[in-house]
Amino acid sequence: MSNEIKPPKLADRIFLWYCKSASIEDIHGDVEELFYEDVKRHNLFKAKLNYWRRVVSLIFSYAIVKRKRNAAYHHFSYSQFNPAMFKNYFKTAIRNLSKTKFFTTINVFGLAVGMSLSLLFVAMVVFVYQFDNFHPNGERIYRVITHVQDRNENPSFASAPIGTAQLLNNNFSGVEKVVRIHGSLNHHVGYGENKIPIKGYFADADYLSIFNFPLLQGNSVTALAKPNTMVITEAAATKIFGSKNPIGELAFIEPFGEVMITGVAKNIPKNSHMKFEALVSFSTLTSHYGASFTDDEKKWNNFFNSYTYLLLAPNASPTPIEDFLNRIAKEKYKTDEFRATFELQRLDKIVPGPELSNNIGHGWSYESMVLNGLLPFIILLAACTNYVSLAISQALKRMKEIGVRKVMGGHKRQIFMQFVLESTIIMLLALSLSYFFFELIRDEALAISGETDLVDLDPTLGTYAGFIAFAVLVGFVSGIVPALHFAKITPITALKGKELQTKKGSRFSIRRFVITMQFILSLGFIMAVVIMVQQYRYSVNYDLGFDQENMLNVELQKADAQLVKNEFEKLSFVQTVSMSSHALGAGEAPGLYVRQTEKSDSIEASKMSVDENFIANMGLTLLHGRNFSNDSTQNVRFIIINEVFAKKLSPDDVYGALGQPIILPDKREVRVAGIVKDFHYSNLTSPIGNFFFEYKPGDFVYANLQLESTHISQTFSEMEAAWKVVGEGDKFKAQFLTDQIRDAYGFYFMIVKIWGFLGLLAIVVACLGLLGTVVFAIKNRVKEVSIRKVMGASSESLVYMLSKDFIILMVIASIITVPTVYFFMNWLLLTAQYYNVPIGAVEIIISLSIMLLLGMTTILSQTLKAANTNPVDNLRVE
Amino acid sequence: MKEYLGEFEELVLLTVASLTTNAYGVSIKNFMEQRLKRDISIGSLHSTITRLEEKGYLTSSLGEPTQERGGRRKRFYQVTKSGKSALQEIKDLRDQLWVTAKPALSSSK
Numbered sequence: 009m010s011n012e013i014k015p016p017k018l019a020d021r022i023f024l025w026y027c028k029s030a031s032i033e034d035i036h037g038d039v040e041e042l043f044y045e046d047v048k049r050h051n052l053f054k055a056k057l058n059y060w061r062r063v064v065s066l067i068f069s070y071a072i073v074k075r076k077r078n079a080a081y082h083h084f085s086y087s088q089f090n091p092a093m094f095k096n097y098f099k100t101a102i103r104n105l106s107k108t109k110f111f112t113t114i115n116v117f118g119l120a121v122g123m124s125l126s127l128l129f130v131a132m133v134v135f136v137y138q139f140d141n142f143h144p145n146g147e148r149i150y151r152v153i154t155h156v157q158d159r160n161e162n163p164s165f166a167s168a169p170i171g172t173a174q175l176l177n178n179n180f181s182g183v184e185k186v187v188r189i190h191g192s193l194n195h196h197v198g199y200g201e202n203k204i205p206i207k208g209y210f211a212d213a214d215y216l217s218i219f220n221f222p223l224l225q226g227n228s229v230t231a232l233a234k235p236n237t238m239v240i241t242e243a244a245a246t247k248i249f250g251s252k253n254p255i256g257e258l259a260f261i262e263p264f265g266e267v268m269i270t271g272v273a274k275n276i277p278k279n280s281h282m283k284f285e286a287l288v289s290f291s292t293l294t295s296h297y298g299a300s301f302t303d304d305e306k307k308w309n310n311f312f313n314s315y316t317y318l319l320l321a322p323n324a325s326p327t328p329i330e331d332f333l334n335r336i337a338k339e340k341y342k343t344d345e346f347r348a349t350f351e352l353q354r355l356d357k358i359v360p361g362p363e364l365s366n367n368i369g370h371g372w373s374y375e376s377m378v379l380n381g382l383l384p385f386i387i388l389l390a391a392c393t394n395y396v397s398l399a400i401s402q403a404l405k406r407m408k409e410i411g412v413r414k415v416m417g418g419h420k421r422q423i424f425m426q427f428v429l430e431s432t433i434i435m436l437l438a439l440s441l442s443y444f445f446f447e448l449i450r451d452e453a454l455a456i457s458g459e460t461d462l463v464d465l466d467p468t469l470g471t472y473a474g475f476i477a478f479a480v481l482v483g484f485v486s487g488i489v490p491a492l493h494f495a496k497i498t499p500i501t502a503l504k505g506k507e508l509q510t511k512k513g514s515r516f517s518i519r520r521f522v523i524t525m526q527f528i529l530s531l532g533f534i535m536a537v538v539i540m541v542q543q544y545r546y547s548v549n550y551d552l553g554f555d556q557e558n559m560l561n562v563e564l565q566k567a568d569a570q571l572v573k574n575e576f577e578k579l580s581f582v583q584t585v586s587m588s589s590h591a592l593g594a595g596e597a598p599g600l601y602v603r604q605t606e607k608s609d610s611i612e613a614s615k616m617s618v619d620e621n622f623i624a625n626m627g628l629t630l631l632h633g634r635n636f637s638n639d640s641t642q643n644v645r646f647i648i649i650n651e652v653f654a655k656k657l658s659p660d661d662v663y664g665a666l667g668q669p670i671i672l673p674d675k676r677e678v679r680v681a682g683i684v685k686d687f688h689y690s691n692l693t694s695p696i697g698n699f700f701f702e703y704k705p706g707d708f709v710y711a712n713l714q715l716e717s718t719h720i721s722q723t724f725s726e727m728e729a730a731w732k733v734v735g736e737g738d739k740f741k742a743q744f745l746t747d748q749i750r751d752a753y754g755f756y757f758m759i760v761k762i763w764g765f766l767g768l769l770a771i772v773v774a775c776l777g778l779l780g781t782v783v784f785a786i787k788n789r790v791k792e793v794s795i796r797k798v799m800g801a802s803s804e805s806l807v808y809m810l811s812k813d814f815i816i817l818m819v820i821a822s823i824i825t826v827p828t829v830y831f832f833m834n835w836l837l838l839t840a841q842y843y844n845v846p847i848g849a850v851e852i853i854i855s856l857s858i859m860l861l862l863g864m865t866t867i868l869s870q871t872l873k874a875a876n877t878n879p880v881d882n883l884r885v886e
Numbered sequence: 887m888k889e890y891l892g893e894f895e896e897l898v899l900l901t902v903a904s905l906t907t908n909a910y911g912v913s914i915k916n917f918m919e920q921r922l923k924r925d926i927s928i929g930s931l932h933s934t935i936t937r938l939e940e941k942g943y944l945t946s947s948l949g950e951p952t953q954e955r956g957g958r959r960k961r962f963y964q965v966t967k968s969g970k971s972a973l974q975e976i977k978d979l980r981d982q983l984w985v986t987a988k989p990a991l992s993s994s995k
Binding site for chain 1: 932940958960961
């Protein structure tokens with residue numbers, strides 16, 4: 009036999025694995041000795057077979073059981089929950105952290121900064137996972153969702169045909185209650201003279217008994233039983249009726265007429281996916297539209313507003329109901345173009361849940377949560393890599409300790425545990441600091457995301473538990489790399505302290521990589537912010553083709569346009585007054601489709617309603633034709649168009665557009681009276697398109713006042729006095745056009761704020777990491793530097809020598825980042841804003857110098873210190 | 887309380903005693919197999935040894951590393967004082983029983 013004669017490997021392995029740390033050396037020797045005897049006496053096969061047999065008999069024998077049990081209590085051996093060792097790790101960790109205060113501070117601060125955003129995210133996740141957890145029957149409540157296969161996109165909807173509810177309502181066994189919900193409720197409720205915006209939907213009477221939305225007043229069983237009845241929340245009640253008792257009051261809802269308030273519900277908590285301000289009885293719909301509203305077969309194909317919620321009987325399974333619905337679906341949907349299947353979705357699976365169209369309220373899908381978590385994760389990753397690289401770079405100091413531990417019988421797993429524990433402690437320290445950051449940025453973050461009404465990030469017990477779990481998890485994960493690194497070390501090399509020299513090259517490159525990545529990240533954010541600020545400034549100062557200085561837009565509200573005009577023209581500092589339906593240049597002009605003749609293709613255009621003074625008031629140039637006249641009855645029949653539109657109407661001769669007929673969407677035929685020079689009626693995100701002015705006093709929203717004075721504070725009080733005469737009790741609301749235009753670019757500000765903050769975090773994390781690495785590198789070279797100095801090296805050359813490595817990293821980061829960000833931002837700007845300023849060298853230089861300044865300060869602060877110390881201090885020790 | 891000594895345990899104990907300084911797993915097994923003329927599973931042998939150790943009738947010590955066992959050491963067993971007295975006791979009991987049973991045994995011949 010060519011092979012060496014040896015016991016079967018697999019049996020050996022199984023045996024050793026099974027025995028774990030128990031000492032079975034003698035028994036193992038016995039079986040091997042017996043094996044060789046067998047080989048001599050019988051053949052190899054028989055010997056192997058016997059070996060297997062013996063191993064199996066040993067595994068089941070009392071001898072091994074006993075030895076394993078002994079091993080578990082042996083004082084040199086590892087046990088998972090050994091409180092004494094745990095205490096020791098804790099003590100070592102604390103001592104080590106307080107011994108290296110500098111690195112601990114850097115780590116804790118960096119991690120706290122990096123964590124702050126993640127805490128926001130954790131708080132959000134905790135909030136989202138508490139959605140709709142206050143319904144006592146929650147685990148029995150299901151909603152019917154629809155998966156549509158239409159050969160293209162196969163969307164899934166949160167809504168379902170009314171028919172599903174109708175069919176299930178006929179006492180399908182296992183279904184206790186069915187609630188139909190319809191989202192077609194008008195968004196305004198009329199009361200007296202006022203129209204109040206209200207969000208809500210139609211629902212069956214059982215709605216209030218299935219869901220836990222308690223009524224403060226009214227009977228929850230009967231409140232929604234009759235047609236034209238409505239339940240509103242406390243907040244809505246105050247909004248509509250003020251302090252009056254709302255019960256029995258009548259409100260007006262188009263087109264159903266008067267609706268009586270039969271109940272007042274407690275305000276809906278933020279963590280519900282079906283928030284409402286008003287519920288109108290479903291029978292309102294059926295009594296107004298007749299039975300066809302629910303029974304029409306077309307409703308099986310058109311169900312964008314209807315929802316079906318079920319309360320199953322206790323212990324009932326949703327599967328038979330699903331099967332039943334899908335049998336129906338097969339009957340109803342026979343064409344290949346539109347097929348659908350239904351699924352029952354339990355209440356707790358709705359938010360967070362899969363992405364669905366047509367949600368009844370605001371919720372979070374898994375996808376949106378992952379997207380939200382991405383940026384915090386990147387920042388946290390940067391902070392954690394810092395920790396890892398710093399922890400590994402300190403390996404030399406810990407070498408002896410680890411060596412001694414190993415010689416004394418420390419297992420790999422114990423060393424691993426120790427370092428993981430250490431990183432968890434650091435993470436918990438960072439968490440407590442990070443919590444302050446979290447409190448600082450919480451409200452601002454909500455305000456930026458515009459979700460103040462939808463998200464509640466006030467920390468609860470659950471949030472704190474989430475934070476701690478998060479910190480422990482991050483601690484464990486980021487501890488793995490250094491812990492594995494340390495656990496691998498063999499005691500001999502550890503005690504000899506050779507580790508650093510032998511592996512210096514490879515480890516150093518990991519650290520370099522980390523630093524470079526962090527600077528790429530920081531520089532990327534800085535550049536993006538600088539470019540965005542530049543865009544914003546460019547947009548606001550852009551020549552829009554009309555006067556915006558000293559133009560005050562006064563909201564007309566309920567006031568009569570003519571009266572307002574008369575009143576304000578009396579004021580000495582008001583030069584001219586015009587009327588308009590929108591603020592020019594703020595991106596407000598609405599789009600619509602017009603036709604040249606009844607049969608021609610429609611043309612996309614934007615429009616504004618203005619009066620005859622507007623063009624002159626705004627400093628627009630009328631190129632050809634005439635302005636609106638004083639005769640308002642005549643004006644209605646004309647429009648004034650811009651050059652682009654004129655070219656569209658008559659491509660060869662722009663002036664040929666004059667007098668051409670245009671059919672507006674409301675079927676009115678008007679004629680082109682004049683052509684104005686192109687100007688930016690909308691904002692700069694889209695190119696100048698077809699545009700026209702029409703004369704429609706009913707649409708006027710603003711009075712445009714051209715002011716003379718620069719003493720704004722004084723003029724305002726006079727204007728307020730003038731407003732009192734005509735304002736019908738409303739408050740005086742006015743804004744300068746420049747401010748309105750500025751606001752239109754508010755999204756830049758939002759982006760600058762978010763990215764700026766991310767950039768700040770990234771640069772702080774990167775600089776801290778750099779600082780730690782530089783300090784460490786210098787500490788390792790203290791002797792070298794001192795000797796060089798003694799030998800006559802100048803401070804400058806030493807600074808250069810020490811800084812060189814790191815400066816190279818920053819240069820590499822710049823070389824990678826600048827073109828990447830340049831191309832990305834160019835693409836982004838091209839898609840986001842039509843009239844943009846090309847990214848120039850200035851932006852790149854500014855962002856580079858910000859990064860280099862911070863990075864160089866970090867590096868030089870340490871290298872200078874090292875180069876200028878007295879060499880004697882460092883050499884005298886030996 | 888006196889520990890009960892089983893038949894197999896007694897045999898193992900006696901084997902260890904007769905092997906004097908060379909009593910370890912394999913030698914005990916071979917010695918017993920020769921005399922008993924049957925196979926002994928190594929698992930049950932070691933289990934019995936472990937039980938005897940627990941009862942305090944055997945002690946053990948590790949020997950020097952050996953070449954033929956993959957460098958693994960042998961564990962040598964020795965009968966303790968209480969082991970010896972337990973053996974003695976069971977022999978005395980048997981002897982007494984033999985004495986009382988002798989007339990009947992010989993008469994049936």
